[in-house]
Each structure stands twice: as structure tokens, then as C-alpha cells.
Amino acid sequence: xxQLQESGPGLVKPSETLSLSCTVSGGSITSDYWxxxxxxxxSGLEWIGYLSYTGRTNYHPSLKSRVTISADTxxxxxxxxxxxxxxxxxxxxxxxxxxxxxxxxxxxxxxQGTLVTVSx
Amino acid sequence: SSDxxxxxxxxxxxxxxxxxxxxxxxxxxxxATWYQxxxxxxxxxxxxxxxxxxSGIPDRFSxxxxxxxxxxxxxxxxxxxxxxxxxxxxxxxxxxxxFGGGTKLTVL
Numbered sequence: 001x002x003q004l005q006e007s008g009p010g011l012v013k014p015s016e017t018l019s020l021s022c023t024v025s026g027g028s029i030t031s032d033y034w035x036x037x038x039x040x041x042x043s044g045l046e047w048i049g050y051l052s053y054t055g056r057t058n059y060h061p062s063l064k065s066r067v068t069i070s071a072d073t074x075x076x077x078x079x080x081x082x083x084x085x086x087x088x089x090x091x092x093x094x095x096x097x098x099x100x101x102x103x104x105x106x107x108x109x110x111x112q113g114t115l116v117t118v119s120x
Numbered sequence: 121s122s123d124x125x126x127x128x129x130x131x132x133x134x135x136x137x138x139x140x141x142x143x144x145x146x147x148x149x150x151x152a153t154w155y156q157x158x159x160x161x162x163x164x165x166x167x168x169x170x171x172x173x174x175s176g177i178p179d180r181f182s183x184x185x186x187x188x189x190x191x192x193x194x195x196x197x198x199x200x201x202x203x204x205x206x207x208x209x210x211x212x213x214x215x216x217x218x219f220g221g222g223t224k225l226t227v228l
Binding site: 035044045046047049058059060061094098103104105106107108110111112113 | 162164216218
């Protein structure tokens with residue numbers, strides 16, 4: 001059973017960088033795709049991007065200029081960095097496994113989520 | 121188009137059948153996946169591909185697709201099915217993923 005656990009600060013100041021890590025157990029980040037998804041009360045769920053097992057990344061167009069997703073294979077972790085944050089980036093952030101088989105895809109394992117608030 | 125549209129709220133009487141719909145151009149190219157979310161919990165995958173359920177999801181949940189519309193049907197809704205339901209699919213114009221705005225299901 002794959003399990004994911006987010007970690008990182010719950011409070012970030014405006015204009016600074018939001019940094020979260022996700023520790024994966026029961027699976028390896030050297031296979032599959034590993035995503036970040038966030039949820040805000042007003043805007044629902046938003047896919048942020050993924051890191052593939054080959055190390056390739058793919059980001060949502062609206063966030064592409066501010067996002068980096070990277071991996072630490074020695075720790076079986078992947079991380080999210082979102083810079084120049086504003087209050088609009090306040091959300092619950094989930095790390096999620098994305099399974100892709102041809103045209104079929106699904107976010108099949110989710111972390112519990114971590115609330116990040118952007119405020120001074 | 122990069123939008124998936126869902127009705128904000130739907131209600132169903134206990135034991136009856138309810139259909140939750142999702143509309144969007146990308147659904148002409150990709151099947152929808154459906155997620156159930158209860159308060160304070162992470163979303164849970166309930167339907168993927170044409171009409172497949174992950175292990176542990178009751179068979180009262182089913183999915184279907186026609187044109188630009190995907191549907192999640194719950195046959196014989198139970199009290200524990202009261203939750204928010206989100207559809208998702210791959211954007212047909214780009215390699216990224218979309219979510220609908222969610223449908224709040226109330227079981228009466």
C-alpha cells in the first residue's frame with residue numbers, strides 16, 4: 001500500500017517561497033508520476049504539476065513560472081517549491097501519485113494534505 | 121477548452137439512484153476520473169478509465185461517458201455516500217490535468 005506524507009511550514013510570508021516535501025512509503029519515486037495538487041475553498045482542486053520517474057517535470061501553465069518539483073531519491077521524497085507567493089496561494093496542498101497508462105490516468109494515492117497559509 | 125463543469129449540489133433519497141454529471145470538451149478525448157471527498161479528508165479515487173473501481177470501492181458506484189459529458193451514478197445511495205464529488209481528466213490541448221468544481225451530494 002502506497003502512503004504519502006506531506007511536511008513543511010504551515011505559514012509563509014508574502015513574496016517568499018513555499019517549500020513542501022512528500023515522503024513516499026510502499027512505493028518508489030523512481031517509478032510512476034508524482035504530483036502536487038492544491039485545494040482552496042473558493043477554487044476547488046487545482047493540479048500544480050508532476051515529476052515523472054524519468055525526472056521529467058510538467059507544470060500547470062498558470063503556475064509554471066513559479067513552480068519547481070524535484071526529487072531526492074535517497075530519501076524517496078519529492079518536493080514542491082512555489083516562489084513569490086501571495087494570499088491566493090493559501091490552500092491545502094496534497095502530494096499525490098499519478099498513474100498513467102496510455103490514455104488512462106488517475107490520481108490514485110493521496111497524502112493527508114497540509115494547510116499552508118500565506119500571511120505576514 | 122480547459123473547463124470541467126459540475127452542478128454545485130445534488131440530493132438523493134436514501135436508497136435511491138443519483139447521477140452526478142461533468143461536462144467539458146476534454147471529455148471527448150479522455151475518460152473522466154471521479155473522486156469522493158468527505159470533510160477534512162483527502163479526495164478518494166472512486167472511478168477511473170471507462171468504468172473501473174479501485175479495490176474497496178462498492179459496486180454501487182459506476183461511471184459512464186458520452187460525448188462531452190461524463191457521469192457518476194450511485195445506485196442505492198447510502199448515508200455514507202454523502203460527500204463532495206469531483207471529476208477530473210487530462211486536458212486535450214496540453215499535457216496537464218483538469219478538475220471540475222465539485223458537486224456536494226446530500227443523502228436525505
